[in-house]
Amino acid sequence: MDKMQYAIGIDLGGTKVAAGVVDGQGRILGRSHRPTEVDRGREVVLENTVRAVREALARSPRWVRGRIQAVGVGAPGTVEAGTGRVLLAPNLRWQDVALGQLLQERLQMRVYVDNDANCAALGELLAGAGRGSRHLLVITLGTGVGAGLVLDGQLYRGAGGFAGEVGHIPVLPDGPLCGCGRRGCLETLCSATAVAAMARQAVSDGRGAAIVAAARRIAQGQVDARAVMAAARWKDPVALAILREAGTYLGIGLAILVNLFNPERIVVGGSLARAGEALLGPAREELARRALPGLAQQVAVVAAELGNQAGVVGAAALALGWGRKEPGPGPEGAARAGAEPAEG
């Protein structure tokens, strides 16, 4: 076993900023979160971030405080990972912000920045459902659909940092209109947003009684993906059919990914992944039907394990050098050798 390492992981979202002190096995030793307060401007967002970090440190064992090696941040948008600049983050209303540098000045520690999908992938790689994988795709089904690609043990970002735009694979030529201006992109068919739209359609068609009942119980009456997942757990056939449809479209997208990347493992996370087998079962069936013979059998499609901790754990993994070619402050070669850390 390597000497234990420690890093701070920050999950910077549009509503909430979470920070955690994380060890080299992905265990959170202390955590905190604060509202991001995007409305109040960049300085306040940075202050809230620093405060969350200080609280997380204060809540961690005293002995760990002098041993933090670096800070990682997952930001919601396009990030230039090499420089730590956030190029565009609509949810933060940021354009070209030198986040890495600004936090480094305030925290007096080395800061690494990447986008939230990449951090989620590193989290699952370090301590979740992707442990030990060298060829791993982590798909996040939330408001949209994103992905982090771990290829040959390294995060793959592409020439401009935009690789992995899985949400915009065209799946259904005449499908729903996407935010990107085209029709039938994967995220119009299997995101939480898409499932909510299917549910509202079912309700307006008079088939949604169970979903409405679920919405009253768990979602303050709002007919959204959570209500569909709850109704599906109660075996409501309409909710199950909606998740089956979304899962089938997901399977088409997965087949394209499998044919192109030949991964050993695909981890499905994000809020919609809590649907579990009601979604993943149909996705696997469609994948087997659509991927090249032989390729579908080489890949395991599994649910994410870290839930909403993935962001903090993954940002810490980024700081510890996971997914990077050049050695980070962590033990040399951990990411490259595909080392399997012990259970976190």
Next chain:
Amino acid sequence: MDKMQYAIGIDLGGTKVAAGVVDGQGRILGRSHRPTEVDRGREVVLENTVRAVREALARSPRWVRGRIQAVGVGAPGTVEAGTGRVLLAPNLRWQDVALGQLLQERLQMRVYVDNDANCAALGELLAGAGRGSRHLLVITLGTGVGAGLVLDGQLYRGAGGFAGEVGHIPVLPDGPLCGCGRRGCLETLCSATAVAAMARQAVSDGRGAAIVAAARRIAQGQVDARAVMAAARWKDPVALAILREAGTYLGIGLAILVNLFNPERIVVGGSLARAGEALLGPAREELARRALPGLAQQVAVVAAELGNQAGVVGAAALALGWGRKEPGPGPEGAARAGAEPAEG
């Protein structure tokens, strides 16, 4: 400039085996080819290969012979690159043949083996339209559609060596039946085979006079992709429309690749790429329409430069360590540093 390097490249096809002595800039110093003679069994194929190598050496300058560092082979099928085993090569009627080892015994030189699409990609990377690219996709449009992926300067093979099955991206849900058993795969729409089928359809619809005339002149009367390309060069509108249609489908496939890989360059090669702008123009238009805004502008889509030399040059590049993480016999870091070799 590094000390000059030399390798032998072998392009092992179902009909013909070609060998060349190649220098570190991708120049062929001596070459030869022989019929593969698949019918006569594996031993004869190996003998023909060795003979082509010996002839290529005999035709090279005398001073180069003692300086060959390694041998590379591109094989038509699934290859386990680490061990040099050909797992499945229908055109050779081979299953699990230890090609690397068998040739190493006969040639008494280190032998590297990879599939032909990966070798073509390395050829274009070393000395063709992909020079200097770190994020490069090389698509080959021939009987089928294949691809070699250079990601972060390295060949990406995936977990089982199957990555880059671009030909089986589903593009048209109710499209033509593919050899893989599904419908509307990219290779049913923009391969040489697909273009030939569209041409035969045009002929049977009575719209194919110019294509038939071209076929008589250049293709022994056979209505195939070559005849369509010839008629297109004479500005036949039917032939141009066929290439526009194939190019448009290609553009849909490219949009998916661009969204997922964010490459800086896509090189289009193979027999159908000789159609040039009649095919690539519509492909670029469709790519711009379909890829995420911003991403299409980051990528150049260009025709391959090496033609049917790509196989030999690329196999030699493989031997010289291009696209490999661990240093080959070549200068350390050439592939990793994205070095731009001088013009070949």
